[in-house]
Amino acid sequence: MSTNYYLIKNPCPCCGKGEANLHIGSSSSGWAFALRVNEFDKSPKNIHEWHTEIFNENNKIIDEYDNAITPNNLWALIDKPNPGTLRHIEHYQVTADPKLSYDLVSYEFS
Numbered sequence: 765m766s767t768n769y770y771l772i773k774n775p776c777p778c779c780g781k782g783e784a785n786l787h788i789g790s791s792s793s794g795w796a797f798a799l800r801v802n803e804f805d806k807s808p809k810n811i812h813e814w815h816t817e818i819f820n821e822n823n824k825i826i827d828e829y830d831n832a833i834t835p836n837n838l839w840a841l842i843d844k845p846n847p848g849t850l851r852h853i854e855h856y857q858v859t860a861d862p863k864l865s866y867d868l869v870s871y872e873f874s
């Protein structure tokens with residue numbers, strides 16, 4: 765069972781619509797966080813760009829059920845002190861560094 769997270773860039777204060785709605789990735793218990801990265805679309809390209817967007821207070825983070833999540837709570841799912849046990853290495857276009865608690869996934873998924 766996994767939960768997807770999304771970042772709304774600069775949501776409008778009246779209607780909540782943002783400049784972009786970016787898929788951050790998904791979290792599953794026992795798995796490394798699947799972080800969506802891409803060189804060629806609007807997604808951040810790496811963990812550093814995601815950190816900047818996630819902690820930018822003009823942006824809003826929600827899960828797939830529309831619940832808001834704070835930057836710190838989301839970051840705790842991505843950058844855990846103990847790396848996840850299961851990795852997404854069976855997939856094409858995934859970078860899974862065993863020292864890290866997240867895998868970089870360079871294609872769209874849900």
Ligand SMILES: [Zn+2]
Pocket residue numbers: 776777778779780781
């Ligand atoms: Zn509006």
